[in-house]
Amino acid sequence: MTEAAQAYAQILASLKAEGRLRTLDHGNAAGLLDCTDNDYMGLGRDTAATQRFLRSLIDVGGGEKERREIEMVSCYGEKGEAEALMGSLASRLLMSRQDAYTSFECDLESEYGRPALIFNSGYHANTGCVAALAIPGTLIVADKLVHASIIDGIFLSKAPFKRFRHNDLTSLRKILDTEAGSYDRVLVIAESIYSMDGDCAPLRELAALKEQYPGMMLYIDEAHGFGVRGERGLGLCEETGILAQVDCLIGTLGKAAASSGAFAILSPLLKEYMINAARSFIFSTALPPVSVIWSASRFRCLTGMRAEREHLRKIAARLKAGVEEVTGETCVSDSQILPVMCGSSEKAVRLSEAMRRRGVLALPIRRPTVPPGTERLRISLNAAMTEADIDKILSALKDSWHEV
Numbered sequence: 024m025t026e027a028a029q030a031y032a033q034i035l036a037s038l039k040a041e042g043r044l045r046t047l048d049h050g051n052a053a054g055l056l057d058c059t060d061n062d063y064m065g066l067g068r069d070t071a072a073t074q075r076f077l078r079s080l081i082d083v084g085g086g087e088k089e090r091r092e093i094e095m096v097s098c099y100g101e102k103g104e105a106e107a108l109m110g111s112l113a114s115r116l117l118m119s120r121q122d123a124y125t126s127f128e129c130d131l132e133s134e135y136g137r138p139a140l141i142f143n144s145g146y147h148a149n150t151g152c153v154a155a156l157a158i159p160g161t162l163i164v165a166d167k168l169v170h171a172s173i174i175d176g177i178f179l180s181k182a183p184f185k186r187f188r189h190n191d192l193t194s195l196r197k198i199l200d201t202e203a204g205s206y207d208r209v210l211v212i213a214e215s216i217y218s219m220d221g222d223c224a225p226l227r228e229l230a231a232l233k234e235q236y237p238g239m240m241l242y243i244d245e246a247h248g249f250g251v252r253g254e255r256g257l258g259l260c261e262e263t264g265i266l267a268q269v270d271c272l273i274g275t276l277g278k279a280a281a282s283s284g285a286f287a288i289l290s291p292l293l294k295e296y297m298i299n300a301a302r303s304f305i306f307s308t309a310l311p312p313v314s315v316i317w318s319a320s321r322f323r324c325l326t327g328m329r330a331e332r333e334h335l336r337k338i339a340a341r342l343k344a345g346v347e348e349v350t351g352e353t354c355v356s357d358s359q360i361l362p363v364m365c366g367s368s369e370k371a372v373r374l375s376e377a378m379r380r381r382g383v384l385a386l387p388i389r390r391p392t393v394p395p396g397t398e399r400l401r402i403s404l405n406a407a408m409t410e411a412d413i414d415k416i417l418s419a420l421k422d423s424w425h426e427v
Contacts (some may be wrong), residue, residue, distance in 0.1 A: 041368060042367075042368035042369050042372055042389070043368055043389045043390065052384050054382070055379065055382055055383060055384040056382060056383045056384065056412055056415055056416065057384050058383060058384060058385045058402045058403050058404070058416065059384055059385065059386050059401075059403060060403060060405075061247070061277070061278035061279070061403060062278070062279075062281055062405050062407075063247075063250060063251045063278060063279040063335065063359050063403070063404070063405050063406065064250050064251065064256075064279045064280075064281075064325060064328055064331055064332075064335070064405065064406045065331070065405045065406045065407030065408075066279070066280065066281035066321050066324065066325070067281035068405070068407050069281075072320075072324070076317060076320065080108070080313065108311065108312050108313040108316075109311055109313055110311050111308055111309035111310060111311055111312060112308070113308060113309065114304075114305065114306065114307060114308055114309055115141075115298075115304065115309045116298070116305060118309060120312075122312075123312035123313075123315040123316050123319075124141055124309070124312075124315055126319060127139075127141065127315050127316075127318060127319040127322070128140065128141060128286075130319055130322060130323065131286055131288065131322070134255060134257060134326060135257060135266065135272070135288045136266070136267075137288050137289060137290060137291075138288070138289055138290070138291055138294040139286045139287065139288055139289070139294075140286060140287045140289060140294050140297055140298065140304070141284060141285070141286050141309075141310065141315065142284065142285045142286065142287065142301075142303065142304060142307075143283075143284055143285070143303070143307050143309070143310055144275070144277070144283070144284060144285055145170075145172060145244075145246050145273065145275035145277070145285040146172040146175075147285065147303040147304070147307060148172075148273045148275070148285040148286070148287055148303070149170065149172035149173045149175075149176050149244065149273060150172055150175050150176040150179055150303050151176070151297070151301035151302060151303030151304050152176065152242070152271055152273065152287055152297060152301055153173055153176025153177055153179075153180060153210075153212065153242070154176050154177075154179040154180040154301075154302065155296070155297055155300040155301045155302070156180075156210055156240070156242070156271065156293075157177075157180035157181075157182035157210060160206055160207035160208065161180075161182050161206060161207065161208050161209070161210055162182070162183050162184065162185070162202055162203070162205075162206040162208075162209045162210070163177050163180065163182050163183070163184035163185075163209075163210045163212065164184065164185045164186070164187060164195065164198050164199070164202075164209055164210070164211050164212070165177065165184065165185075165186050165187075165211075165212040165213070166186070166187060166189055166190065166212065166213045166214070166224070167186045167187065167188060167189050168189045168214075168217055168219070168220070169212055169213065169214055169244070170214065170218065170244060170246070173212055173244065179302075185198045185202065189217075190222065190224060190225060192225060192228050192229075192232075195211070195229075195232070196232070199211075199232070199235075199236050199239070203236050203238060203239070206238065207238060208238045208239070208240055209236065209238055209239050209240070210240045210242055211229065211232070211239055211240065211241055211242065212242040212243075212244075213226075213229060213242075213243060213244070214243070214244040214245075214246065214247070215243055215244065215245045215247070215248035215252070215258055215259035215260060216245075216246075216247040216248045216251075216252070216259060216357075216358045216360065217247070217360075218246065218247050218360060219360075219362060219388060219392065219393050219399070219401065220355050220356060220360070220362055221247075221355070221356030221357065221358040221359070221360030221361055221362060222355045222356055222357055222358070223259060223357045223358065224243070224259075226243070226259060226260060226263045226265050227263050227264070227265060229241060229243075229265075230263075230265040230268035230269070233268055240270040240271070241268060241269050241270050241271075242269075242270060242271045242272075242273075243260055243269050243271075243272050243273070244273045245258035245259065245260060245272055245273060245274045245275075246273065246274070246275040246278060247278065247358065247359075247360065248260070248262075248358075249274035249275065249278070249279055249280070250278070250279025250280055250325045250328075251279050251332060251335065251358070251359060252332070252358075254329065255326045256279070256325040256326050256328060256332065257326075258272070258274065260272060266288075269288070270289075270290070270293065271287055271288070271289055271293065272287065272288040272289075273285060273286075273287055273288075274286050274287075274288070276318045276321075276322075279325060280318055280321040280322060280325060281321055282314060282317050282318040282321055283310065283314055283318070284310050284314060284315065284318055328406070331406035332406070334406055335359050335404060335405070335406040338404060338408060338410065338412075338413050339356070339358065339359045339361065339404050341410075341413055342361050342402065342404065342413050342416060342417065343356055343361060345413070345416075345417040345420070346361055346363055346402075346417075346420065349417070349420050349421050349424050350363065350364065350424065352364060359403065359404045359405070360401065360402075360403055360404075361401075361402040361403075361404070362388075362399040362400070362401055362402075363385075363399055363400040363401075363402065363420065363424075364397065364398075364399045365387070365398050365399050365400065366396060366397075366398060367396075367398055368387065368389040368390070368398050370398070370427060371387035371388065371389060371398040371399060371400060372387045373427045374387070374400055374423055374424070374427045375387045375400055377422075377423035377426050377427055378400070378419050378420065378423045380423075381418070381419035381422060381423060382415065382419060383415060383416055383419040383420075385400045385401065385402050385416075386400070386401065387399070387400060388400070388401045402416065
């Protein structure tokens with residue numbers, strides 16, 4: 024090992040000693056009830072839909088056009104461009120063929136009532152949009168628990184920023200009262216559902232603040248709400264009736280939509296602005312058209328999954344009650360994400376291992392993902408789970424909790 028590399032080795036050794044060393048190998052998960060992924064609506068487990076889509080790729084240019092995604096795939100084949108499905112080969116600004124992207128953006132606009140812009144990932148969307156919105160004269164005020172991609176967007180913007188206590192409107196108002204008058208605009212940022220605690224932001228109250236502070240803009244990341252909440256699955260902003268008050272809404276496609284990429288819902292002015300100012304959009308090779316066509320098909324499916332959303336709500340409420348009974352502590356979650364607080368990395372790892380031995384895969388979450396002392400297991404539910412699955416999780420948790 025070179026002298027230059029020794030410092031990195033020491034960091035890894037420290038992480039291992041603290042029980043915080045991450046790896047990509049979680050062992051063989053075959054036969055385990057998987058509570059780790061973000062496939063909240065179970066679309067990633069819909070093998071029949073996947074097989075239909077794959078057949079449309081194999082038969083590109085063929086006659087079957089029963090679904091819109093197959094029509095779009097066939098369109099590429101009919102024009103002798105089937106190979107272009109698999110790779111975009113350029114950024115959106117340099118592409119001559121925009122069919123798949125504009126079609127999906129139109130689908131999103133028809134549901135949200137405002138223009139949409141596709142990004143390569145939620146990380147790209149947040150770093151690009153936050154940094155672009157923070158022009159001179161802007162103060163950013165963000166919830167303390169917003170995602171790392173938002174924090175990185177703030178750092179990239181080089182704009183002044185403040186952070187308010189998690190979901191604490193009093194803390195936010197104090198900052199706005201003190202600071203808002205000194206800036207042309209204040210960009211307030213929150214998530215609809217927080218990925219580690221599963222709790223929800225007070226969205227109605229946040230939107231109402233815009234009436235008191237005329238220079239306020241509202242930015243909501245719906246990464247864990249899109250597809251899962253709202254009558255049409257448009258997210259918690261739809262459910263709470265504040266879509267029109269959100270200046271920038273971010274939805275990700277790699278969770279409930281079981282695909283990849285993300286999108287921003289914006290005013291016509293801000294969409295045009297992002298095309299010209301969001302560096303992660305301008306300087307990234309676009310997603311492959313085949314991925315966008317698949318996302319569009321999953322989005323059209325999500326909007327009609329009302330029964331599945333209600334089922335997910337019910338099993339989540341049942342598991343929450345069970346977690347509280349086992350641990351003796353209040354669970355703050357109001358969503359499909361259930362944390363089991365452990366208090367240390369060592370205990371979180373041991374609890375995960377004990378659950379695994381009982382047939383349930385739930386991974387430990389440790390700092391820096393969560394603050395020290397709040398290490399936990401994160402149990403992620405999906406609409407394909409049954410009441411029997413909840414029974415299994417609770418039985419495994421109860422036995423594992425007493426063991427650990």
